Amino acid sequence: xxxxxxxxxxxxxxxxxxxxxxxxxxxxxxxxxxxxxxxxxxxxxxxxxxxxxxxxxxxxxxxxxxxxxxxxxxxxxxxxxxxxxxxxxxxxxxxxxxxxxxxxxxxxxxxxxxx
Amino acid sequence: xxxxxxxxxxxxxxxxxxxxxxxxxxxxxxxxxxxxxxxxxxxxxxxxxxxxxxxxxxxxxxxxxxxxxxxxxxxxxxxxxxxxxxxxxxxxxxxxxxxxxxxxxxxxxxx
Numbered sequence: 001x002x003x004x005x006x007x008x009x010x011x012x013x014x015x016x017x018x019x020x021x022x023x024x025x026x027x028x029x030x031x032x033x034x035x036x037x038x039x040x041x042x043x044x045x046x047x048x049x050x051x052x053x054x055x056x057x058x059x060x061x062x063x064x065x066x067x068x069x070x071x072x073x074x075x076x077x078x079x080x081x082x083x084x085x086x087x088x089x090x091x092x093x094x095x096x097x098x099x100x101x102x103x104x105x106x107x108x109x110x111x112x113x114x115x
Numbered sequence: 116x117x118x119x120x121x122x123x124x125x126x127x128x129x130x131x132x133x134x135x136x137x138x139x140x141x142x143x144x145x146x147x148x149x150x151x152x153x154x155x156x157x158x159x160x161x162x163x164x165x166x167x168x169x170x171x172x173x174x175x176x177x178x179x180x181x182x183x184x185x186x187x188x189x190x191x192x193x194x195x196x197x198x199x200x201x202x203x204x205x206x207x208x209x210x211x212x213x214x215x216x217x218x219x220x221x222x223x224x225x226x
Contacts, residue, residue, distance in 0.1 A: 040218075042201050042216035043216045044147060044216070045216075048214075055212050056208065056210060056214075077120075103164075106159040106160065107158065
């Protein structure tokens, strides 16, 4: 059983650019959530995808968008990057069975720096 | 608004001493509460969730709906407990499923 993987590990972009971050879910999981973690803060929920559809969203603008693929891997896209988007981006996969969301397993994160 | 607060950024205790990490939340409804832990150079991982009512690594947490608290406790701290601890809630927000994490408390257990 493989764990959650994310790519790339580090990324540097300039203001106004677009970025795509990738996440490979743990085997058997059907749900992926994305979080933004600024330095010294707790993770902030961006959105969750369940069976390729957005299942929930936090307080993030529409320039943060995502996709979940049939193999349950996922992408986070951020358009028109701003300096405040500099953060660690975490992906977490889990299994929704019935109405129960099982434990979330986190990836190592992608460190995004916007200059 | 859904919110999780952890009043202590840093908590230092001596090995063998009791430890309590405080967590308060605001949520209109019945959230699910969690404690996550991040050890040095490791990933964020679930420590415990209130519905399972388990004791993990000697830690327990009781949900107090009256005080809207979910404090994490351990009677005798160990050096290997030193880590970053996050309290979090899961519930329904304005746009479906929502998760809210607190700012975290760094626990340092001194020898």
